Amino acid sequence: xxxxxxxxxxxxxxxxxxxxxxxxxxxxxxxxxxxxxxxxxxxxxxxxxxxxxxxxxxxxxxxxxxxxxxxxxxxxxxxxxxxxxxxxxxxxxxxxxxxxxxxxxxxxxxxxxxxxxxxxxxxxxxxxxxxxxxxxxxxxxxxxxxxxxxxxxxxxxxxxxxxxxxxxxxxxxxxxxxxxxxxxxxxxxxxxxxxxxxxxxxxxxxxxxxxxxxxxxxxxxxxxxxxxxxxxxxxxxxxxxxxxxx
Numbered sequence: 607x608x609x610x611x612x613x614x615x616x617x618x619x620x621x622x623x624x625x626x627x628x629x630x631x632x633x634x635x636x637x638x639x640x641x642x643x644x645x646x647x648x649x650x651x652x653x654x655x656x657x658x659x660x661x662x663x664x665x666x667x668x669x670x671x672x673x674x675x676x677x678x679x680x681x682x683x684x685x686x687x688x689x690x691x692x693x694x695x696x697x698x699x700x701x702x703x704x705x706x707x708x709x710x711x712x713x714x715x716x717x718x719x720x721x722x723x724x725x726x727x728x729x730x731x732x733x734x735x736x737x738x739x740x741x742x743x744x745x746x747x748x749x750x751x752x753x754x755x756x757x758x759x760x761x762x763x764x765x766x767x768x769x770x771x772x773x774x775x776x777x778x779x780x781x782x783x784x785x786x787x788x789x790x791x792x793x794x795x796x797x798x799x800x801x802x803x804x805x806x807x808x809x810x811x812x813x814x815x816x817x818x819x820x821x822x823x824x825x826x827x828x829x830x831x832x833x834x835x836x837x838x839x840x841x842x843x844x845x846x847x848x849x850x851x852x
Contacts, residue, residue, distance in 0.1 A: 610640045611748060612684045614705075616698055617691035620645025620673045621653045622729065623712045624690050626736040629660055629668045635744040642684075644676030646697055653716065655729040663730060664737070686743075686760060690736065704753065708760040710739045710767070739767045744835075747828065 613631060617624035624643035631641040652671045660666040676699060683703040688710060689695040695709040712735050715728040742763045748756060 608749070610638060611686065612682070613639050613641045613686040613688065613743075614676070614679055614682075614684045614701070615641065615643040616645065616676055616687065616689045616694045617643075618646050618693045619649045619716075620676070621649045621651070622656045622715055623732055623736055625652050625656050625668065625671050625673075626660065626733050627688070627690055627740055629666050629671065630664075630737050630740040631744065633664070633666050634740065638744070638748075642679060644674050644679055646676060646694060648673040648675050653729075655715070655726060658726070659729045659733045663733065686756075688760070706753065706757045706760050708757065708763070710736075710764045712736055735767070735771065738770070739763050742767060745832075747832065
């Protein structure tokens with residue numbers, strides 16, 4: 607059995623985006639990846655909103671997360687080193703071996719000061735953006751790729767995720783619905799119908815996404831195992847949409 611791929615996520619404080627990435631990858635790709643995170647100037651503790659968003663919106667318990675320096679990993683050989691903040695990519699240290707390196711630019715949720723609810727929404731926005739990039743990484747057929755292909759495709763994740771976000775700016779955001787709504791919203795029924803179609807005709811759905819430019823051909827799962835894993839990930843995604851719809 608092949609050892610798991612080691613992935614290190616970097617950001618400046620190791621308090622928000624890199625921790626989100628670490629725990630999303632643990633949750634959805636723990637059978638293939640070992641994920642870690644670190645920062646240049648760790649805060650000592652993870653931001654409470656990072657933990658709250660993971661717990662309340664994604665049912666991920668990150669209570670054991672600790673904000674730590676990336677120098678703690680200076681002797682470890684990683685397969686991937688990915689920065690998720692613009693400051694970190696400029697000052698990222700060199701790690702042993704020849705890890706795949708990439709930069710995913712995620713806006714800093716702490717760069718905004720507002721009400722408690724506005725701050726929470728900023729962290730939630732960042733979480734959805736990080737989660738989408740991690741999903742794309744988890745879908746890569748890494749075992750079939752050489753080092754250069756891995757690096758190219760890992761770096762392209764930023765471009766593809768940003769393209770999706772620009773094309774469908776609301777698709778990665780929490781769905782806002784009126785409080786105490788007695789009946790499911792119209793959007794809820796649309797998502798439910800899409801979800802059912804996706805489960806019943808998965809191959810056709812993948813073909814449609816490729817034709818629409820949503821899913822790059824290189825991300826289409828090939829083996830039955832990869833398709834089963836993708837189905838599980840999508841069911842989880844739509845369950846979260848349904849939960850938000852109420």
